[in-house]
Amino acid sequence: MTVMEKNTKDKIFEEELMPQIDALYNFAYHLTYNEEDANDLVQEAYLKAYRFIASYEVGTNAKAWLFKILKNAFINNYRKKTKQPTRVDYEEVVNYHNEEDDTNYSSYSDMREEIFQGMMGDEVTNAVNSLDVSFRTVLLLCDVEGFKYEEISKILDVPIGTVRSRLHRARNMLKEHLKEYAESKGFTDKRG
Amino acid sequence: KNPEFRIRKKVSPNLVQSIK
Numbered sequence: 001m002t003v004m005e006k007n008t009k010d011k012i013f014e015e016e017l018m019p020q021i022d023a024l025y026n027f028a029y030h031l032t033y034n035e036e037d038a039n040d041l042v043q044e045a046y047l048k049a050y051r052f053i054a055s056y057e058v059g060t061n062a063k064a065w066l067f068k069i070l071k072n073a074f075i076n077n078y079r080k081k082t083k084q085p086t087r088v089d090y091e092e093v094v095n096y097h098n099e100e101d102d103t104n105y106s107s108y109s110d111m112r113e114e115i116f117q118g119m120m121g122d123e124v125t126n127a128v129n130s131l132d133v134s135f136r137t138v139l140l141l142c143d144v145e146g147f148k149y150e151e152i153s154k155i156l157d158v159p160i161g162t163v164r165s166r167l168h169r170a171r172n173m174l175k176e177h178l179k180e181y182a183e184s185k186g187f188t189d190k191r192g
Numbered sequence: 193k194n195p196e197f198r199i200r201k202k203v204s205p206n207l208v209q210s211i212k
Contacts, residue, residue, distance in 0.1 A: 018208070025203035039207050046211045124199060143199050175197065 009053050016062040017049055023145060024066055030140050031074050033129055041077070045070035064147065068155045071137070127177035135170035142167055 024045065028038035048069050049056070056065055128136060141147045141155060142163075153160045 018211075021203050021208060021211075025207070026201045029201040035201075038201070039204070042203065042207060043211055128199075139199075171197070174199070 009050065012053055012056070012058055013050055016056075016058065017046065017053075017066060020063045020066050021046075023063060024070055027067065027140055027145065028070060028074070030125075030128065030144075031133065031137070037077075041070060041073055044073045048073065061151065063145075064151045064155055067141070067145070067147075071155055124178065127174055130177060131170055131173055135166055135173065138163055138166040139170040139174065143171075 021042065025038060025042050028041040028045075029035065032038050032041060045066060049066055052069075056062070128139065131139065137156065138152060141152045142149075147155065149160050149163050152163045156163070158166075
């Protein structure tokens with residue numbers, strides 16, 4: 001690679017990719033609900049993006065491209081981590097941590113932190129977090145990040161019909177979770 | 193003619209610097 005090529009890569013990286021970092025971090029945080037995991041995920045996504053920057057077409061949708069890289073990194077990490085069930089009873093977590101040697105149970109510490117953060121977070125964040133990751137992802141991409149169905153379909157590698165049905169179910173589940181809270185704040189949904 | 197609910201973390205400067 002010549003110096004000029006590296007300069008070009010750096011320029012694209014700085015001007016087109018780095019401005020997306022807040023949105024990317026927000027997405028990563030709502031996928032993992034753990035600041036360290038979100039940091040790792042964003043860093044991994046950016047380093048991969050830099051490595052494969054030649055496949056990015058300048059002036060196209062940098063945000064969607066980065067989100068796709070991050071989503072793939074998340075799925076790979078998630079698969080590695082979830083040999084065990086994703087949800088465990090709190091008592092079970094405490095018992096595991098009372099064992100003399102907990103080196104084999106490192107993934108449980110994330111879960112305990114997730115449970116703690118869930119208790120401390122606000123109602124909406126809790127409700128979104130309670131959605132299964134496949135529903136949470138489409139909701140975040142559409143309602144928080146403002147991606148269109150077609151963009152979400154490309155980011156997640158699923159048909160547009162799947163995006164629409166997941167979004168429909170995610171919103172309905174969220175409405176159920178939030179019904180009482182929303183009504184108490186003056187937002188109403190009387191459809192039942 | 194006949195008179196829809198749409199629900200924020202910021203990245204740390206350390207992470208930005210680390211990536212750069």
